[in-house]
Amino acid sequence: MLIRNLAKVVVGALALILNHVATAHSEDPKAPIKVGAIFSVSGWASIGGQVELNATQLAVEDVNAQGGIAGRKLEVVYEDNHSDLAATVSAFNKLVNKDKVVALLGPNWAEFAEVAAPLAERSKIPMLTASGFSWTLTKGKQFVFTDVPDFNVQVRPLAKYILGQHHKKIALLHSSSTYFDGISSAMRDTLAKAGAPLFKFESVNPKETDYRTLLSRFQKDGVDALILFLQEGGDLAAALRQMKALRYAPAVYSYDLAYDEEISKDRRLADGVVFFSYTGEFSPALRERYLARFSMQPPWTVPKAFDNVFILKSAIEKCGTQPEAIRNCLSQTDHQGSSGRIRYSVNGNILDVGDITELKRVVNGEFASVN
Numbered sequence: 001m002l003i004r005n006l007a008k009v010v011v012g013a014l015a016l017i018l019n020h021v022a023t024a025h026s027e028d029p030k031a032p033i034k035v036g037a038i039f040s041v042s043g044w045a046s047i048g049g050q051v052e053l054n055a056t057q058l059a060v061e062d063v064n065a066q067g068g069i070a071g072r073k074l075e076v077v078y079e080d081n082h083s084d085l086a087a088t089v090s091a092f093n094k095l096v097n098k099d100k101v102v103a104l105l106g107p108n109w110a111e112f113a114e115v116a117a118p119l120a121e122r123s124k125i126p127m128l129t130a131s132g133f134s135w136t137l138t139k140g141k142q143f144v145f146t147d148v149p150d151f152n153v154q155v156r157p158l159a160k161y162i163l164g165q166h167h168k169k170i171a172l173l174h175s176s177s178t179y180f181d182g183i184s185s186a187m188r189d190t191l192a193k194a195g196a197p198l199f200k201f202e203s204v205n206p207k208e209t210d211y212r213t214l215l216s217r218f219q220k221d222g223v224d225a226l227i228l229f230l231q232e233g234g235d236l237a238a239a240l241r242q243m244k245a246l247r248y249a250p251a252v253y254s255y256d257l258a259y260d261e262e263i264s265k266d267r268r269l270a271d272g273v274v275f276f277s278y279t280g281e282f283s284p285a286l287r288e289r290y291l292a293r294f295s296m297q298p299p300w301t302v303p304k305a306f307d308n309v310f311i312l313k314s315a316i317e318k319c320g321t322q323p324e325a326i327r328n329c330l331s332q333t334d335h336q337g338s339s340g341r342i343r344y345s346v347n348g349n350i351l352d353v354g355d356i357t358e359l360k361r362v363v364n365g366e367f368a369s370v371n
Contacts, residue, residue, distance in 0.1 A: 032075035036095030043083025059309035151186035281340035303339035
């Protein structure tokens, strides 16, 4: 999950959307209500974006089958950002300036949500993301809402487990990106507050795939526990292979391996690794329906993306189709849905969240729960 030239990309887009603020949306009582959606349906992040698209489509079908929104059809205009930051900006501009959407669902994941958030704020378009979070995503913004709690909540179960192992020296190696910077700093701070500061905290360029020098240094220093928060799609796999070649076998901890396509091809490569896996409340009915429709087990983001459609529906029914009015209603959300209760704080972050991750270990190429 990679951020490149974020400021340049966002600043270049802001001028293109200024005219939207003053543009009135159609009030034709028979016209469909247009909502935009940006998901990574192609490219490296499609493993996350496609499932949110699927969930959104299911919810839209339900809304329209129930009569739409105040008798008007809900029309969601979907855009694929191709797992690219610049394409995320282009998609946002199209939805706002050409399609005249009244709100935005998505984007998926931290880096794409972070690109869209300042654009949504400037154009005063309410934005609901089911899987995007960064320390600054909602800060100082009124129109951005996220269903993901902060990084401290995400790493909490894994940090607790690591503390219980009483390692002598713990090192953390992470790729530099919005997501991995966030979970890494949260893990570092959580361990430090509990009296177990990291022996080493190393950041690497996401393009880096040769970790032998760093791993050899950890081995020489007697690091007996290694937290690897490395880029998906090859980086983590490379580090694990290099550790094996060095005959270096510390306890290894990591992020949700279900999102790493390279590890998924050969899970035995990660045997012994303990990692946090995203989870949460999930209605059995939606789980079964998703499995039957898409022939795959739905991940934790599915009920959140599904619920966001109904949260938006409720806001529009109560407050109308003007974006600022929708935003005001979203800030008062108290929704009980497929993912449990959803309420937002004054800055757009989700409230009432317990642990959203659980621990798993790779055993003989299979993911097993850690009690």
